[in-house]
Amino acid sequence: MSTTGIELKTRRRGLADAVELVSSMRFAISLLTIISIAAMIGTVLKQNEPMPNYVNQFGPFWFEVFHKLGLYAVYSAWWFLLILTFLILSTGLCIARNGPKMIKDMRSWRENVREVSLRNFHHKAEWTSALPRADLARQTVARLADAGYSAKIVDKGHGTLVAAKKGAANKLGYIFAHSSIIIILLGGMLDSDLPIRFQLWFMGKTPFAGSGVIAEIPAQHRLGLANPTFRGNTMIPEGQSSNVAIIPQASGVLVQDLPFTILLKKFTIDFYSTGMPKLFASDVVIRDHETGKTFPATIKVNEPLIYKGVAMYQSSFEDGGSKLKLTGFPMAGTDSKAFPLAGEVNAATDLKRGDEQYSVEWTGFRPFNVENIGGQDTRAVTKGESLNDQFAASLDKHSGSAAKNANNKDLKNVGPSVQYKLRDKTGQAREYQNYMQPVTVDGAQVFLAGMRVSPSDPFSFLRIPADDNFSVREWMRLRAALADPALRQLAAERYAKRAIPPDASTDALALAAQLEQSSAKTLAIFAGDGKQGGFVAVSEFIGSLKVPQEEQRKAANIFLKMLNGTLWELWQAARARDGEAAVTADDNHARFLQLATNALSDSFFYGAPVYLQLDEFVEIKASVLQVSRSPGKNVVYLGCLFLVLGVFSMFYIRERRLWVWLGDGENGQGSQALMAMSTQRKTLDFEHEFNDMKAKLPQSA
Numbered sequence: 001m002s003t004t005g006i007e008l009k010t011r012r013r014g015l016a017d018a019v020e021l022v023s024s025m026r027f028a029i030s031l032l033t034i035i036s037i038a039a040m041i042g043t044v045l046k047q048n049e050p051m052p053n054y055v056n057q058f059g060p061f062w063f064e065v066f067h068k069l070g071l072y073a074v075y076s077a078w079w080f081l082l083i084l085t086f087l088i089l090s091t092g093l094c095i096a097r098n099g100p101k102m103i104k105d106m107r108s109w110r111e112n113v114r115e116v117s118l119r120n121f122h123h124k125a126e127w128t129s130a131l132p133r134a135d136l137a138r139q140t141v142a143r144l145a146d147a148g149y150s151a152k153i154v155d156k157g158h159g160t161l162v163a164a165k166k167g168a169a170n171k172l173g174y175i176f177a178h179s180s181i182i183i184i185l186l187g188g189m190l191d192s193d194l195p196i197r198f199q200l201w202f203m204g205k206t207p208f209a210g211s212g213v214i215a216e217i218p219a220q221h222r223l224g225l226a227n228p229t230f231r232g233n234t235m236i237p238e239g240q241s242s243n244v245a246i247i248p249q250a251s252g253v254l255v256q257d258l259p260f261t262i263l264l265k266k267f268t269i270d271f272y273s274t275g276m277p278k279l280f281a282s283d284v285v286i287r288d289h290e291t292g293k294t295f296p297a298t299i300k301v302n303e304p305l306i307y308k309g310v311a312m313y314q315s316s317f318e319d320g321g322s323k324l325k326l327t328g329f330p331m332a333g334t335d336s337k338a339f340p341l342a343g344e345v346n347a348a349t350d351l352k353r354g355d356e357q358y359s360v361e362w363t364g365f366r367p368f369n370v371e372n373i374g375g376q377d378t379r380a381v382t383k384g385e386s387l388n389d390q391f392a393a394s395l396d397k398h399s400g401s402a403a404k405n406a407n408n409k410d411l412k413n414v415g416p417s418v419q420y421k422l423r424d425k426t427g428q429a430r431e432y433q434n435y436m437q438p439v440t441v442d443g444a445q446v447f448l449a450g451m452r453v454s455p456s457d458p459f460s461f462l463r464i465p466a467d468d469n470f471s472v473r474e475w476m477r478l479r480a481a482l483a484d485p486a487l488r489q490l491a492a493e494r495y496a497k498r499a500i501p502p503d504a505s506t507d508a509l510a511l512a513a514q515l516e517q518s519s520a521k522t523l524a525i526f527a528g529d530g531k532q533g534g535f536v537a538v539s540e541f542i543g544s545l546k547v548p549q550e551e552q553r554k555a556a557n558i559f560l561k562m563l564n565g566t567l568w569e570l571w572q573a574a575r576a577r578d579g580e581a582a583v584t585a586d587d588n589h590a591r592f593l594q595l596a597t598n599a600l601s602d603s604f605f606y607g608a609p610v611y612l613q614l615d616e617f618v619e620i621k622a623s624v625l626q627v628s629r630s631p632g633k634n635v636v637y638l639g640c641l642f643l644v645l646g647v648f649s650m651f652y653i654r655e656r657r658l659w660v661w662l663g664d665g666e667n668g669q670g671s672q673a674l675m676a677m678s679t680q681r682k683t684l685d686f687e688h689e690f691n692d693m694k695a696k697l698p699q700s701a
Contacts, residue, residue: 006020008020023096038083045072051067051250054072056456081192094178103171109163111161133664136673143696144658146696166655166656173645176646184635190228205220205221205254208255222257225258225259231628231630233626234246243258260310262625267621268280299623311627316624319620321347323617328613330610336476343362345620359422360420360421360612416436422608431453434611441463444595445465447463451607463595463602467592477571483527488524488570491572492517496512536601538559564594675694
């Protein structure tokens with residue numbers, strides 16, 4: 001079989017070359033290779049994601065390059081559809097060129113063969129028989145039929161030819177396999193977004209890029225019930241209904257009207273111990289708009305509901321607008337007074353702090369979180385490192401992912417969490433994730449408060465230690481006190497008095513004044529006083545001292561001891577100001593102060609004016625269903641059936657041809673027989689079959 005295409009007999013050489021190229025096998029194989037590469041790109045690169053996700057992933061330059069190439073929607077790109085069209089045309093021309101020849105060959109008995117040519121076959125045998133030629137021919141046909149061959153007797157005048165064939169359906173394999181490519185591609189194009197693009201190009205439909213109530217979206221952004229094919233999503237909170245599907249587009253969305261309404265009665269979800277979803281299903285009620293008929297159904301993963309040609313698949317789940325009650329704590333200034341705040345997931349709440357106006361955009365809520373809370377967490381000074389490196393490493397341990405450590409896995413359910421974006425008046429926003437309950441990390445109870453600047457970044461967690469009442473109020477009291485210069489001065493005085501009693505000598509009292517001044521400066525450096533504070537500020541101050549490195553280490557140890565002592569006095573002074581009794585100086589409170597100091601240092605990177613702690617919630621789940629109409633699905637199934645039949649026909653059906661030339665014996669007595677046999681693939685099975693046929697065909701009367 002030639003790999004060249006159809007050769008037209010025309011004076012237009014360009015037309016002839018084009019037809020030959022398009023109908024050739026090499027052209028079809030090249031197109032299949034390109035489609036395979038495109039399919040790999042479409043598999044590796046997530047398709048039809050929101051454009052900002054691609055900008056964050058690839059950057060502005062490569063985003064534009066990939067956007068121009070249509071890689072974000074490969075299967076609906078104009079060049080991909082053009083390749084499919086040419087492949088259909090090329091494969092159709094291949095069938096048109098070779099199909100009639102193959103069918104003709106299947107029906108042919110190849111009865112023009114001569115006795116001389118049969119003697120040149122590799123597989124041949126001769127014998128004599130006492131039967132007359134006509135009787136021997138009939139008996140040969142009968143035995144060939146018994147072996148599964150179709151046979152025909154051809155009178156050649158001076159001899160009789162018995163032509164037989166078996167496995168001629170092998171040729172159908174080529175036709176079926178090539179036809180399956182056309183059928184599958186046609187089915188795929190039927191299920192593509194070509195009908196939607198046609199409506200965008202010629203019927204005035206445009207994507208909707210705004211926001212608002214779906215029922216109020218104008219008609220030019222909606223697709224009617226007659227739309228032959230679509231694939232979209234609909235999110236339905238529990239107790240609510242939907243009669244549309246949302247089809248994402250590069251510049252917005254299209255709204256697809258459905259011929260029925262889906263009411264979500266209940267959404268059920270079950271999890272593995274690792275926190276991964278194990279089962280989720282939607283109990284729905286379908287109401288037909290035309291007949292008013294209603295019926296209940298359950299949609300599960302891999303168990304879709306199909307009604308009126310529209311398939312509804314369980315795709316995923318989201319929050320359907322859970323009701324949240326939170327307590328806000330100031331994270332800047334001397335104010336430590338908490339305030340209540342309420343919110344609803346997928347909505348926004350206004351927040352005013354002083355002269356600044358913010359918007360809290362509630363993006364998510366999880367009723368439980370399975371996290372890996374194993375890990376090591378120390379702040380020991382390591383020898384051989386600069387103070388900057390030591391403080392940076394210490395900071396990294398407390399500002400990294402507090403709930404994940406690849407070296408020590410300890411999966412625990414750490415309770416509910418809320419996720420939100422805090423957006424200022426300029427439109428800039430940071431994203432936060434706060435856990436409702438304290439989490440045990442390295443033997444201590446801490447509240448995890450995550451922050452990230454970009455959605456592509458992982459959360460960095462601030463660890464706020466829980467106080468004796470398992471709340472953040474003591475830490476918030478200490479944070480506000482650190483920002484108060486008067487309380488810092490009072491804490492420095494108390495620290496100096498505790499270190500050097502009032503009845504000490506004159507020299508000791510002078511030393512106490514110096515100690516008070518140094519401790520006040522220590523707190524001021526750690527507090528930042530409007531600049532960057534925490535351990536970074538301490539590291540920069542010590543690094544600025546014009547002393548040898550070993551002296552810097554001694555200074556660092558003294559500085560940290562002084563900081564620890566003055567923070568303890570600052571804590572007690574803040575409690576006394578609020579009318580609270582002093583805390584007992586024991587190991588538990590010392591551990592709390594150590595964790596609180598670490599959290600105070602990390603809080604300078606938190607970047608939020610408030611910390612929001614979740615107090616109460618009413619969870620409302622929402623089911624995300626993929627809704628699709630796929631008229632090409634059955635066409636693709638038919639093409640797959642043809643492909644299976646074609647492949648099995650080509651690989652497992654072997655065409656065999658057999659001829660028996662019968663001539664008269666000597667002196668007109670009996671018959672002379674010459675058998676020859678051929679096949680396209682010579683295998684051991686063919687050798688056995690040839691030997692069986694030699695034994696089966698009549699040798700003598």
